[in-house]
Amino acid sequence: MKQHSVIDSPYGLLTLVADDGVLCGLYMTDQRHRPAEDTFGTFDDTLFAEVEEQLQAYFAGELKEFSLELRLHGTPFQRSVWEQLVRIPYGETRSYGQLADALGNPNASxxxxxxxxxNPVSIIVPCHRVVGADGSLTGYGGGIARKQRLLDFERGAGLF
Known part of the structure; x- marks a missing residue:
């Protein structure tokens, strides 16, 4: 059974989605690959207290690594990429090629x-930390401006 809630953040409204009580989605407004609203299940603003606490601590600059149970729905390859994303340290970036190398498939960038x-759980699974081989900001489901803001924030240039 799916449930969802909507919270405010420095990056706009975030829709949190749970599958049987476990976080499976965090979507920004106007996010590319955002599922249709009718797939988010019933509204429940009591289910996500721990997620909200950790997000608030992250946005306050007090939390560098999330410790939440996640249920990520995707192919085995997608899940292996998402597992690599959570290994990228706060404030650092990796290129698509570096991630492909870490997966043992250097041609898979x-x-x-x-x-x-x-990635269905943006921010918590930090896809914003992935950049082009030359360090340039390439596609981001939440938009390049948000990606830049998140990276600047993590590098200490923009605490909220």
Whole structure:
């Protein structure tokens, strides 16, 4: 059974989605690959207290690593990419090629990019920390401006 709630953040409204009480989605407004609203299940603003607490601590600059149970729905390859994303340290970036290398498939940088774009739990699974080989900001489901703001925030240039 799916449930959802909507919370405010420095990056706009965030929709939190749970599958049987376990976080499976965190979507920004106007996010690319955002599922249809009718797939989010019933509204429940009491289910996500721990998620909200950790997000508030993150946005306050007090939390560098989330410790939440997640239920990520995707292909085995997508899930392996998302597992690599949570290993990227706070305030650092990795290229798509570096992630492909870490997965043991150096020719898979495009596939890594596609899987990164389908990440269902943005911010917590930090897909914003992935950049082009030359360090440039490439696609981000929440928009390049949000990606830049998140990276600046983590590097200490923009605490809220």
């Amino acid at each position: 495009r596939a890594v990019g596609l899987a990164n774009g389908k």
